[in-house]
Amino acid sequence: MPTHLYCLLPPGSSVAPPASVRAIPLRAGVAWVRDTDSPRLSRDARDAARATVEHDRVVSAALSAGVTPVPASLADPYADDADLKSDVDVHADNIRLAYAPLAGMVEMTVIVAVHDEAPPADAPNRGRAYLEQLKNLPARAAEAAARVEHGLPQITDVRRRAEGGRVAISHLVPRTAEQTYREAAAGMAGDGYRIVVDGPRAPYSFALFAPRRGLITDMWLGETNLVADRHDSGDLSRKNFG
Amino acid sequence: MRSDELDDGKLVLSDLVNRVLDVGVVITGHVMISIADIDLVSLDLRLLITSIETAAQKEFGVSQPAHADAPVLPPSAGK
Numbered sequence: 001m002p003t004h005l006y007c008l009l010p011p012g013s014s015v016a017p018p019a020s021v022r023a024i025p026l027r028a029g030v031a032w033v034r035d036t037d038s039p040r041l042s043r044d045a046r047d048a049a050r051a052t053v054e055h056d057r058v059v060s061a062a063l064s065a066g067v068t069p070v071p072a073s074l075a076d077p078y079a080d081d082a083d084l085k086s087d088v089d090v091h092a093d094n095i096r097l098a099y100a101p102l103a104g105m106v107e108m109t110v111i112v113a114v115h116d117e118a119p120p121a122d123a124p125n126r127g128r129a130y131l132e133q134l135k136n137l138p139a140r141a142a143e144a145a146a147r148v149e150h151g152l153p154q155i156t157d158v159r160r161r162a163e164g165g166r167v168a169i170s171h172l173v174p175r176t177a178e179q180t181y182r183e184a185a186a187g188m189a190g191d192g193y194r195i196v197v198d199g200p201r202a203p204y205s206f207a208l209f210a211p212r213r214g215l216i217t218d219m220w221l222g223e224t225n226l227v228a229d230r231h232d233s234g235d236l237s238r239k240n241f242g
Numbered sequence: 243m244r245s246d247e248l249d250d251g252k253l254v255l256s257d258l259v260n261r262v263l264d265v266g267v268v269i270t271g272h273v274m275i276s277i278a279d280i281d282l283v284s285l286d287l288r289l290l291i292t293s294i295e296t297a298a299q300k301e302f303g304v305s306q307p308a309h310a311d312a313p314v315l316p317p318s319a320g321k
Binding site for chain 2: 041048055056073111113163166196210
């Protein structure tokens with residue numbers, strides 16, 4: 001029966017998975033999986049949205065239990081448990097190295113969104129003005145995001161994703177600093193853009209196991225329309241949040 | 243429900259999909275489209291996200307998850 005992989009927990013983890021989820025001990029850690037009827041993930045957008053939320057809900061259960069997992073990306077399931085085991089075992093050494101920097105950490109994200117009202121119906125050259133707005137959105141979003149990020153604690157581990165009029169800035173922060181992070185982000189609200197704080201979530205942007213491809217630690221590096229970067233001032237994450 | 247809450251939920255959902263969904267899943271659609279020799283990777287992704295946002299707004303509704311301060315989807319949406 002096809003096997004869907006949710007996440008990998010550090011070796012020896014004894015956290016009980018949610019109902020209908022099985023825990024399989026592997027060399028790379030404890031895999032949380034479930035049996036599925038379909039050998040292929042649905043490409044339908046609605047199904048993908050549901051599957052994404054359900055996938056994250058299980059991964060978040062590990063996080064809520066106090067263990068920061070290496071999440072798996074939402075992908076086509078494995079043919080069976082043996083297929084999963086052989087794929088994960090190949091990357092066991094890399095995966096085991098990924099747990100230590102994640103321990104006690106969560107991913108927090110600030111989404112900065114810029115939006116313009118459409119030009120009024122009686123505005124001259126309304127269509128052209130609208131297209132100009134669209135063209136300028138990415139630059140305005142990047143500018144707003146830079147302003148917001150400047151006001152946040154300087155954190156070594158950061159990933160940025162830009163698309164159209166929004167930029168998402170993800171940070172790896174200590175669990176105990178969640179509230180501090182929220183307050184800092186809320187303080188950066190400003191005119192011309194909106195801020196949404198999301199998290200805590202598993203560290204998808206920092207250590208993601210992609211079935212049949214392996215461990216990805218810089219998932220946004222080199223992707224079209226997506227930007228990745230790091231501060232180069234050393235590991236300040238834990239220090240800054242004390 | 244306030245409209246800004248709905249908008250926040252859409253932002254979070256689309257960003258979550260960006261993070262969680264395997265790149266290969268999107269590339270499958272791209273490979274089929276690129277036969278016409280037109281690079282539609284980003285368009286393909288945006289179409290997917292737009293469709294998801296529409297589905298979230300019209301069908302799923304939004305709610306307040308325990309682990310985020312922005313609404314995403316109600317528990318029943320994943321079943």
